[in-house]
Amino acid sequence: MRGRPTIFKEQELLEKAQHIFWEKGYTATSLEDLLNAMKIGSGSFYNTFKGGKKELFSRAIQQRREAFAEFKAIVDASTAPLQVIKDFYRSLAHADKQTHLQGCLIANTVTEMTFVDQSLEEEAVRVLKEVEQMYINVIEKAQRDGTMKNKTSAEILGRYLITFWCGFNVTRRMYPDNAILKAQIEMQLSVLS
């Protein structure tokens, strides 16, 4: 291949952009913010991301979806998948303040974009539904093999978990305090006993 070589890696650009979007959302993030974070000029930017700001945001969501897929692979490979999920929630009580305040990029996007950009909102909803479906599958299995005693339908319990996730990402902004959050998580998980 010939031509002037790129001085950045696309993946690294994406991660820096994702961080800004995660904090400020789509609308409040300006192109200037993004270019400063990525440390590239607008020439390179539009050369790399032909779809502009919206494509970049969409890619940030998809990158988050990829992170979920990696987690799902661990869950699927586990002999105690429900335990893996519970451990994930418990691990939230060890996060730092910045992480608490950022919340969840996907849930943030659903909230921000419903009446702003339908396609981006739908993209985010799809990811949440994928997570929910994984919860449902794991709970169904745990109910069959007796790991879980609660006989409420897996669908409703899975929805309970994703509702908890979305709610928790507001709660942790109200109380970015791991002691408080730990107690909250334990109570909420006890429903899945």
Place this chain on the structure above:
Amino acid sequence: MRGRPTIFKEQELLEKAQHIFWEKGYTATSLEDLLNAMKIGSGSFYNTFKGGKKELFSRAIQQRREAFAEFKAIVDASTAPLQVIKDFYRSLAHADKQTHLQGCLIANTVTEMTFVDQSLEEEAVRVLKEVEQMYINVIEKAQRDGTMKNKTSAEILGRYLITFWCGFNVTRRMYPDNAILKAQIEMQLSVLS
């Protein structure tokens, strides 16, 4: 009083502005959007709201806080306050699609403003904490008088309810379907038995 009379009522302006902010959030709502909705010119607008767009948004939040205060008055006057709260949650399963998609102005604001405008975010967090405190008081009382058997600390159960509220406002955007939401609400409320 002398001078040219106003042709609008401030309260009505506020309600129209609140509706736009509720749908699109603070940043994505332009002054043009607001003036179109209020049907006034920028002259009248800045004459009425000296603090501009931000004051208007703050007033919209405070108006929402006022709506909560009215609900709280009903709760405080009731002999079965926990039942009033549960009924409120059950009533959410009878809302229309638009209402589901709008979610909660206060929760939306916490999500949007954390890294955009600290003072507006704090204002919204304060309202959520007020609601939470009301939940805690009511639960404490219900535990004392035996209405509620669950002995988990009222603080954690109150936090459970506000977490549910915030999460539910995402869930209802994923599934603006009253049959689904009704089943979800019943399961979540059963924790408070």
Place this chain on the structure above:
DNA sequence: ACATTTTTGTAGTAATCAATACAAAATAAA
């Protein structure tokens, strides 16, 4: 060395942003 291809950096675009300036309009008090 030279031609070709691609990226980079910069200058500039039109559109929109929130907010102002200010004169005309519309009232009440004197």
Place this chain on the structure above:
DNA sequence: TTTATTTTGTATTGATTACTACAAAAATGT
């Protein structure tokens, strides 16, 4: 009727928005 006061509508501000045009720079292949 005149004067004082306030609101309204419009024109305009400077800043910022996302995005583009394009020449210089930097590489490879011949």
